[in-house]
Amino acid sequence: MSVPPFALRPPAPRTTGPEGPVTVAPGVTWIGALDPGLRSFDVILKTSNGTTYNSYLVRGSEGVAVIDTVKAEFTGAFFKRFEESASYDEIRYIVLNHLEPDHTGAVPELVRRAPQAEILLSPRGLPMLRALLGAEFDNAKVRPVTTGHSADLGDRKLDFINTPYVHWPDTQCTWLADARVLFTCDLFGSHFCDGRLFEDQVDDFRLAFDNYFDRIMRPFRSFVTSALDKIEPLDFAVLAPAHGPILRSAPRDWLARTRLLATPRRKADSAEKVLLIFYVSAYGSTAQLAQAIHDGAEEEPGVRVSLFDLEGSDISPFLDLIEEADGIALGTPTINGDAVRTVWDMLARLVDIETKGKLGAAFGSYGWSGEAVRLVEARLQGLKMRLPEPGLRVKLHPSPEELEEGRAFGRRLAQQLTGTAAPREIDFAELAAR
Amino acid sequence: MEKATLTFTDVSITVNVPPGTRIIEMSEKVGSGITYGCREGECGTCLTHVVEGAENLSEPSALEMRVLSENLAGSDDRLACQCRVLGGNVKVRPG
Numbered sequence: 028m029s030v031p032p033f034a035l036r037p038p039a040p041r042t043t044g045p046e047g048p049v050t051v052a053p054g055v056t057w058i059g060a061l062d063p064g065l066r067s068f069d070v071i072l073k074t075s076n077g078t079t080y081n082s083y084l085v086r087g088s089e090g091v092a093v094i095d096t097v098k099a100e101f102t103g104a105f106f107k108r109f110e111e112s113a114s115y116d117e118i119r120y121i122v123l124n125h126l127e128p129d130h131t132g133a134v135p136e137l138v139r140r141a142p143q144a145e146i147l148l149s150p151r152g153l154p155m156l157r158a159l160l161g162a163e164f165d166n167a168k169v170r171p172v173t174t175g176h177s178a179d180l181g182d183r184k185l186d187f188i189n190t191p192y193v194h195w196p197d198t199q200c201t202w203l204a205d206a207r208v209l210f211t212c213d214l215f216g217s218h219f220c221d222g223r224l225f226e227d228q229v230d231d232f233r234l235a236f237d238n239y240f241d242r243i244m245r246p247f248r249s250f251v252t253s254a255l256d257k258i259e260p261l262d263f264a265v266l267a268p269a270h271g272p273i274l275r276s277a278p279r280d281w282l283a284r285t286r287l288l289a290t291p292r293r294k295a296d297s298a299e300k301v302l303l304i305f306y307v308s309a310y311g312s313t314a315q316l317a318q319a320i321h322d323g324a325e326e327e328p329g330v331r332v333s334l335f336d337l338e339g340s341d342i343s344p345f346l347d348l349i350e351e352a353d354g355i356a357l358g359t360p361t362i363n364g365d366a367v368r369t370v371w372d373m374l375a376r377l378v379d380i381e382t383k384g385k386l387g388a389a390f391g392s393y394g395w396s397g398e399a400v401r402l403v404e405a406r407l408q409g410l411k412m413r414l415p416e417p418g419l420r421v422k423l424h425p426s427p428e429e430l431e432e433g434r435a436f437g438r439r440l441a442q443q444l445t446g447t448a449a450p451r452e453i454d455f456a457e458l459a460a461r
Numbered sequence: 462m463e464k465a466t467l468t469f470t471d472v473s474i475t476v477n478v479p480p481g482t483r484i485i486e487m488s489e490k491v492g493s494g495i496t497y498g499c500r501e502g503e504c505g506t507c508l509t510h511v512v513e514g515a516e517n518l519s520e521p522s523a524l525e526m527r528v529l530s531e532n533l534a535g536s537d538d539r540l541a542c543q544c545r546v547l548g549g550n551v552k553v554r555p556g
């Protein structure tokens with residue numbers, strides 16, 4: 028008789044998980060789903076430990092509330108756990124803390140099964156709910172809620188806290204004061220599937236927690252900070268996110284960790300404004316221009332200017348610097364009618380950090396058509412940066428006069444940072460010609 | 462012709478404009494950080510704060526009103542892809 032070369036082991040509890048609903052706090056039940064096999068989330072994030080979609084049921088003396096649901100493929104598991112905990116006609120509220128499909132997969136069917144339920148969501152979620160429910164939107168009972176609004180369940184109530192852009196415009200948190208549970212949806216989430224569900228029982232998920240923040244929340248770090256400011260005063264005992272472990276033994280530590288993650292990786296080391304100049308150069312012309320811009324900007328007191336050859340480093344460390352910088356100038360020659368690949372790689376990575384409101388500028392040398400500078404400028408504007416100085420272009424090798432123009436360009440950029448730039452007036456016709 | 466000006470405070474530029482001009486026609490050209498998504502008054506991306514001269518802008522349409530309220534906009538916030546400068550001086554910055 029042949030013996031298998033390996034022993035068959037029972038599946039780990041972290042992938043099978045609880046059979047039925049799980050009690051989180053008095054009258055609060057987890058009715059979510061496990062997705063242990065997931066390896067990539069939202070296209071932008073690898074998930075070696077899978078994930079969970081946490082949905083919660085809150086029972087009051089006058090009905091129940093369902094808080095968020097699951098991804099569409101897991102609707103069956105969700106309804107099974109729901110039915111073991113409540114009946115559809117008991118549902119008074121469906122709270123949607125976030126309208127991304129990983130939490131709304133079961134919503135259309137749930138609304139069909141519980142037409143009496145009032146759907147509570149932030150006002151910014153309304154256009155998404157219209158798209159989700161389609162023709163059924165008009166028949167649904169929908170109430171937009173924000174900070175200060177609450178929903179009554181008889182002997183207990185739910186309060187809403189508007190926390191936009193963590194990480195969609197619609198995101199909000201829901202607070203169950205009597206049980207001291209805060210439902211935070213994606214905030215404090217991690218892609219980490221462990222059926223034991225609670226922070227104190229699952230495997231080590233610290234990497235997943237940080238990784239989730241970096242990939243999903245970091246581009247919105249100042250919104251995260253304002254959300255934390257709103258949440259911190261609450262006397263919570265449990266942070267109940269919609270992905271990964273439920274945080275109940277040291278919830279304040281996870282809040283503190285999130286605050287740290289939302290702080291720029293490299294804090295500025297002085298009160299000076301920070302201008303970073305990056306360039307790529309094939310024959311040295313764009314490099315010379317970069318040096319001239321650097322030298323000009325440096326003449327302006329109160330500005331710290333630094334120059335980097337983009338080809339000399341990986342991009343990630345630069346992102347950490349840019350996160351804290353006040354402005355960046357990007358230099359690229361025009362090659363085959365375009366900016367060079369390294370510059371596009373950098374520009375593509377800038378969505379990983381917050382760039383809104385920073386100063387941006389582009390410059391570069393070209394041979395005959397010079398498309399690159401305009402293309403980079405358009406991209407910087409797409410990143411919500413302000414570009415007060417039209418890009419600087421130089422044909423082939425910069426002359427002494429053009430290098431002087433470069434220094435003046437640098438000075439003006441620096442003045443934009445210190446707020447000493449002279450206000451300018453321009454006519455519409457001149458602008459229209461640009 | 463009556464004169465109007467529109468100032469983008471984030472780039473310290475004032476544009477002399479013919480009355481009736483939409484903010485969207487100028488903001489990108491001056492390099493202001495106001496950004497656009499749909500460009501037709503639906504998404505709220507172009508939310509803009511009016512620092513001065515709100516009374517010199519066109520009245521918001523029903524659609525703009527709805528999008529402003531869904532975006533929890535303040536009373537001095539407008540959609541840059543929708544509103545027009547009718548005259549006088551207006552100052553704006555990204556919302």
Ligand SMILES: Cc1cc2nc3c(=O)[nH]c(=O)nc-3n(C[C@H](O)[C@H](O)[C@H](O)COP(=O)(O)O)c2cc1C
Pocket residue numbers: 069071
């Ligand atoms: C991480 C993430 C960020 C998103 N950011 C935006 C955004 O800035 N603007 C937008 O219009 N939609 C945004 N979306 C919404 C997606 O475009 C939307 O869900 C779309 O339907 C996904 O299409 P797909 O099913 O082909 O992936 C975002 C989605 C995700 C997952």
Ligand code: FES
Pocket residue numbers: 496497498499500501502503504505506507508528540541542543
């Ligand atoms: S760009 Fe969408 S509302 Fe103005």
Ligand SMILES: [Fe+2]
Pocket residue numbers: 125127194195213
């Ligand atoms: Fe999400």
Ligand SMILES: [Fe+2]
Pocket residue numbers: 127129130212213269270
């Ligand atoms: Fe999510």
